[in-house]
Amino acid sequence: MSGAIEYFQFVLAPQILIGLVIGIAVILVALGLTIIFGLLDVINMAHGEFYALGAFIALALASLGLPFWLLLILVPLVMLPIGYVVERGLIQRVFHGGERHVTTLLLTFGLGLVMEDSFRLVFGPNPQKPAVPITGGIDLFGVFLPLYRLFLIVGGAGIIAAVALIVYRTRLGAMVRAAAYDRHMAASLGVPVQHVYAGAFAFGVALAALAGVMLAPIYSVFPTMGRDFIFLAFTVVIVGGIGSIAGTVVAGLVLTQVQALSSLYISPVWSDPIVFGIMVAMLMIRPQGLFGRLGHG
Amino acid sequence: MADALTRSMRASHLLLALLVIAALLFAAFGVATDDAFYLRLATEALIFAGLALSVDILLGYTGLLSLGQALYFGLGAYLSALVLMVVPSFWAAFAATATASAVIALIGGLIVNRVRGVYFALITFGMAQVAAKVVYNTRALGASDGLLGVPVININFGVASVSSASPVGFFLFVLAFIVLLYAICAYLLDTPFGRLLIALRANEQRIPFLGYRTMTARLAAYVLAAMVAALSGALYPMLRGFVSPELLFFSTSGNAVIAVVMGGAGTLVGALYASVLLTLLKSVVGSYTEHHLIVIGLLFMSVVIFLPKGLIGIVRPAIARLLAPRTS
Numbered sequence: 343m344s345g346a347i348e349y350f351q352f353v354l355a356p357q358i359l360i361g362l363v364i365g366i367a368v369i370l371v372a373l374g375l376t377i378i379f380g381l382l383d384v385i386n387m388a389h390g391e392f393y394a395l396g397a398f399i400a401l402a403l404a405s406l407g408l409p410f411w412l413l414l415i416l417v418p419l420v421m422l423p424i425g426y427v428v429e430r431g432l433i434q435r436v437f438h439g440g441e442r443h444v445t446t447l448l449l450t451f452g453l454g455l456v457m458e459d460s461f462r463l464v465f466g467p468n469p470q471k472p473a474v475p476i477t478g479g480i481d482l483f484g485v486f487l488p489l490y491r492l493f494l495i496v497g498g499a500g501i502i503a504a505v506a507l508i509v510y511r512t513r514l515g516a517m518v519r520a521a522a523y524d525r526h527m528a529a530s531l532g533v534p535v536q537h538v539y540a541g542a543f544a545f546g547v548a549l550a551a552l553a554g555v556m557l558a559p560i561y562s563v564f565p566t567m568g569r570d571f572i573f574l575a576f577t578v579v580i581v582g583g584i585g586s587i588a589g590t591v592v593a594g595l596v597l598t599q600v601q602a603l604s605s606l607y608i609s610p611v612w613s614d615p616i617v618f619g620i621m622v623a624m625l626m627i628r629p630q631g632l633f634g635r636l637g638h639g
Numbered sequence: 640m641a642d643a644l645t646r647s648m649r650a651s652h653l654l655l656a657l658l659v660i661a662a663l664l665f666a667a668f669g670v671a672t673d674d675a676f677y678l679r680l681a682t683e684a685l686i687f688a689g690l691a692l693s694v695d696i697l698l699g700y701t702g703l704l705s706l707g708q709a710l711y712f713g714l715g716a717y718l719s720a721l722v723l724m725v726v727p728s729f730w731a732a733f734a735a736t737a738t739a740s741a742v743i744a745l746i747g748g749l750i751v752n753r754v755r756g757v758y759f760a761l762i763t764f765g766m767a768q769v770a771a772k773v774v775y776n777t778r779a780l781g782a783s784d785g786l787l788g789v790p791v792i793n794i795n796f797g798v799a800s801v802s803s804a805s806p807v808g809f810f811l812f813v814l815a816f817i818v819l820l821y822a823i824c825a826y827l828l829d830t831p832f833g834r835l836l837i838a839l840r841a842n843e844q845r846i847p848f849l850g851y852r853t854m855t856a857r858l859a860a861y862v863l864a865a866m867v868a869a870l871s872g873a874l875y876p877m878l879r880g881f882v883s884p885e886l887l888f889f890s891t892s893g894n895a896v897i898a899v900v901m902g903g904a905g906t907l908v909g910a911l912y913a914s915v916l917l918t919l920l921k922s923v924v925g926s927y928t929e930h931h932l933i934v935i936g937l938l939f940m941s942v943v944i945f946l947p948k949g950l951i952g953i954v955r956p957a958i959a960r961l962l963a964p965r966t967s
Contacts, residue, residue, distance in 0.1 A: 385757055435944050443757040444704045448900055449943045451893065455936035463930050573768065580761060611776040618769045622750070625762040629754045 353606065355485045361602025362595075363491050363560075366498035369594035370553035372575040373505055373587065374546030380585025381522045381542045384433060384446040388454035389550055389575070390568025395457065396421060396551025397563040398465055401472060410475040410559075417555045418548040425544030428453070433543065434536075454568075461565035471562035494556055501552070506587055518542055522585070573614075574598075577621040583631025593632060643959070644837070648829055650958035651908040654951065655821060658911060662814050670807050678806035682878050684918035685813045689820055689871025690891070691898040691910035696864040698896070699905030700828055701857060702840030704760045706892055707767025710747070711740055711865040713887030715872030717774065720786045720882045729794040729803075729877070736873040737866060744865030748858045755843070764889070771887035785883030789876040803877040813874055817911070820867050825907055827863065836860050897935065901942045903949025912951060 371393050378386050386392075399420055400413045408416070432453065436445040479488040509515040520528040521538045529535045554567075561567065578597055582589025597620065601613040624631065662681070669678040690712045697703045718739055719732040726732075751762045774780050781787070791804040794812060801808040827833060835856045838846055846853045876882050885891065895910075898917055902909025917935065924931040946952060 385760070432940070432944070439947065441702065443760070444698070444702075445943060445947070447704065447757070447760060448896070449940055451896075452936045452940035452943060455932050456940070459930050459932035459936065463933070576761070577765070580765075609776075611772075615769050615772045615776075618765050618772065622762055622765040622769060625758055625765065626750055626753050629758045629762075 351485060354603070357602045357606055358599065359482075359485060359487055359491070359495075361598045363494050364602070365595045365598035366495055366502070367553050367557050368571070368574050368578055368598060369502055369591055370498055370556075371550050371571060372578040372582070372590045372594055373502065374549040375575055376579045376582070376585055376587065376590045377509070377518075377549075378543055378546040379579070381518055382429075382433070382437075382446075382539055383442055384437075384450070384543075385443065386543075386546070387447055387451040388457060389450075389547070390572030391454045391457035391461075392421070392425070392547040392568075393550040393554040393571060394461060394563070394565065394568040395424075396548075396554030397558040397567065398461055398554075399551070400555040400558055401465070401470060401563050404472055410472070413555055414552070418552045421548040421551040422544045425547035426540045428547070429540040429543035430536075434539075458565050458568070465563075465565065467565060469562040469564040472559050474559040490559060494560075498556065501549075502591060505549070506591075509587060574617065577617050579631075580621050581624045581631060583633040586631060586633035589631050589633030644834075645829060646959045646962050647906075647955060648825060649962050650955045651906050651951075652825065653958055653962075654908045654955070655818070655911070658908070658915070659814065659818060662810075666807050666810055666814075669810070675806040678810045679878065680918065680922065681915070682806075682810045682813050683875075684915045685810075685817050685911075686871050686874050686878065687895065687918070688898070688911040688914035689817050689874075690868050691895045691902070691914045692817070692820060692824060692907060693864040693868035693871070694892075694895045695899045695902075695904060695907055695910040696824060696828070696860060696867065698899055699903075699907070699910075700833065700836040700840060701860045703755070703857070703860075704896070705763040705864070706760045706889070706896065707763035707765070708864070708868050708895055709887050709889070709891035710763075710767040710770050711744065711868035712872035712875075712891060712895075713770065713774070713882075713884075714740060714743065715869030716875040716882045716886050717780060717786065718869075719873035720789045720876035723789050723792060723876060724786070727790045727792045729792055732873055732877075733870070736869050740866050740869030741862055744862040744869075745858070747865065748861035752854060752857045752861060764892075767887065767892060768889065771884060771889075774887055775884045781883075783884060785881055785885075786876070787881045789880045789882070791880070792877060809878065813878070816874065817871070820870065821907060821911065824863070824867065828907075832856070832859065897939050899949075901939060901949055903951035903955070906949065906951045906955060909949050909951035913949070916950075 371389065374392075375386060375389050378384055378389075396417050400417050403413055403416060404410065432449060433446055436442070436449055439445050474488075474490050476489045476493060479486050480492065481487075482492075509518060517528070517533045517538050520531070521533055521535050525535050528538075574597070578590060578594045581597060582591070582593030597617055600620070601617055604616055605613050665681060666678070668674075690708060693711070694705055694708050697705045697708075715736045718736050722732040722735045747766060751759060751766065754762055775783055791802060794801045794803065801812045803809050828836065835846070835851055838849075839853060839856055843853055846856070872886065875886065894917070895914075898913040899910045901917070902911070902913030920935065921931050924934050942949060
């Protein structure tokens, strides 16, 4: 019996906690993706680069001497107008063409390339690591947990809850859901659909940027940081159901736990093939994902 | 009487003839200046043009965006490398790649064609990603280093033979190979089968009412595209003497998609032109700055926004009009 407890305390629990930190972060990035797809029908291939942009803006502002806690608020606020302009200025240009899925995907893919190379141009190719804002740690069920990671879990969960509240319990969220369900009907009822679209896009990329700021002290900041992370976020979105908030949360937690726990038993290099395999299997069996789409049912 | 579609394809053929003439002039120039580097680079550009051709079959005809065509390109490259290391024969590598890619694409096609639209893009992406990670972590396939030491081969045609080590000889061989792939694709896509694919792109719901099976057509297009990608990939180890997992990565698939869209989807020849132009652009811009992705990305975005029919879309209608019979 004591063997089982020790196994949990020293082997399972640390892995679960590490998985939870990654899970919360992936959910933050994936929420933006899923809201943008649920509402606009756009696969934002540049989402990982917006995540990186958040981290780089934080890095630049921190070098001006701004404290980390202020950046958590400031960076998303800076990202909102950027996202708004990208939606109005770029995505709307091809939005009404025949093959919206393909053209918007291609456009954001190109945008991602330009952004990634711009980071390399401006900030250089090497990883930079901001200082961890809270040091020290606590004992949680006998497991040592750095305080900053605890903050990520609690703060991230709070943000996720806030997003769900905004989408499902506010007038603004009702407008978003109405526009997702039927944009013409929503428009005729007086919902300013164009602004809702641009606003939702801005909101989505601001969430990704916020995740970038929060994770920067752990994973450090480099130009291709978005690329590896976004693959996982895409998988979470697909498994959870594109456009579903509940699905994103569930799939994000489950998939990162699968990743964390499977690496205990088989070499961690196989966790990526496993996760992508789950994504392919999900697309085959149930392409709409675990849960329904934003605004539908 | 040729209809508008056939006439546009004839315009594509004419543009291909121009490309071949340019390539022959380039080869002559390469021989005259005793160049190896640029001939090798151009050969590589043609090999990747084959991959772009395969993406165009799916995107330009069936309207399906594959974000994982590198899966078959890499399959062809690895398989060809493995065969060549045992039996240094082009025909053995060719036969193995053609058979294996057809079988695997049939299985893969049954998986990916369960879904359509944006889900197709994502599932092809996911499959390629699984394959890339598996190869990257498999020691028997050289893991992250890839397979090194693929021998130089002589490609025998009975009467003549070409060495893969000869820059100009192998360049001309790859040129002929890609032109042949283009010709086969152009022929197949001009048959009733090709028209069915175009109809699929226009309105998939209507096809069954016309008495056709959508699944068979989609599967056939998928297998054809996969084989074109795999056979192009099979040339890669002959050129470079090694294969690496990068060939399977998303950037390889992504570059092919960029080439197709910039050249003009559904023109076939556009994919070839754009692949060659992109390689040229990379080496020209690359000699000034290492940030060529910004330039390519911006060009790509402008084509998506302003030229939905791609670069070939500017000139091809004019050529097709010239080819049209005069009616008075």
